[in-house]
Amino acid sequence: MLKSVVRAVGSAVRISSASTTSITARALPRVCPTLCPPSSATTRPFTRSLWMLNNNGASSGFRPKLFTSKAFSPSVSCGCGGLHTEGDKAFGDFLSDEIKEERKIQKTKALPKMSGGWELEMNGTEAKLTRGLAGEKITVTFNVNNSIPPNFEEEIEQGQQKSAEEEPEIVSTPNFVVEVTKQGSKHSLVFDCHFPEDEMSHGEGEEESDIFAIREVSFQPEGDSDWKETSYTLNTDSLDWALYDHLMDFLADRGVDNTFADELMELSTAVEHQEYIKFLEDLQGFVKF
């Protein structure tokens, strides 16, 4: 029998408060459990740190030797006055290979389009989607930094045993903020949303979460980029569920529904990958400089 969804909810809510910590390491995403919602989001195979551990593919061939005298007195390899060590050279070669690999799996340089007439504006790692709807302005913002879910130990083991075709994939699932502004209103209604999959059990895979969920709702001054902490903030953890459903229907009427969330994941995954490659290129340039 399925483990009851009702019984699973209590623990899921408690975990949610701890799941917002930032992610500091590039990591394997969770393996999609048996009953996890199918996502059409463009995903790409995991090729970052594991790729190096595996080391079957392209690599620089460099193997650092421990306890050699060179480790303590790096050699200067050119006469430009800058420090260029053997390590820097190996680092540069590694980055070159890594960039090549990442470009190979980058399906297209163009970002996927959002259906529903959303306009995209990028500012570094932050994306802003805007659409107008009968006198209302709806804005959705998200940042691709720290948007890849953390890994779990047992999943790394599973991942290592899998064949290349079954490699886990990186999917960016950022928190996103929806702002609804009505004409002539001084305040916007602001929804703090997230993808709750990281709260799912990664063992049995039978606890079910919505594709996206609202975490908080508040009014914020229109056009004000600073979050006003003194505004009352409705937390959905302890909310009347009927009210929660009306809030979800309110968002759906404005184009923020499961289809939107799925497309946002796809877009965010593409942006994150683009930014990762850009970072590697900058890093390569910096190391070589």
Added chain:
Amino acid sequence: MGVVLRNLQKVVPLRRARLRRDVDTLRHILGVHKFDLGIICVDNNRIQQINNIYRKKNVPTDVLSFPFYEDLRPGKLPCPLHRDELNLGDIFLGVEFVMKQCQEESLDLHGALTVITAHGICHLLGYRHETEEEWTEMLQRESYILSEYNRLTGRHLEPLTKRCTQER
């Protein structure tokens, strides 16, 4: 805790508030409003997968019920000893499957979901339709629930078992 509603699919645009209100009305009619209930809306792929795992039928369907109490006598409410046991179980609604049926028969989706949920709750309460007697008993219960529902809401819904075959 009440009704835990999950929408895990993106094929069918659902009105969550409407679905919750309809399910709450059914719980009140049956006198099971103190019991928790999970309603999980899924697409054809997912319900087919679940149907295959638990019933060895590799086809999509409209509803699958997973009772918390597996050996209830039809019509007898469970007698939970602890708060944890105030739970009827979960109903998976194949909303994509239901939507296609509604399109073919020009029916209202949320009306059909109410009928199907009533059917699912009956299963959670021990009703079956494997024999003629069971089928009649379940049809009577569903007819009662929906006549009450129609009286309260002014709608005109009919039981699912009426259209059932022994295969279901």
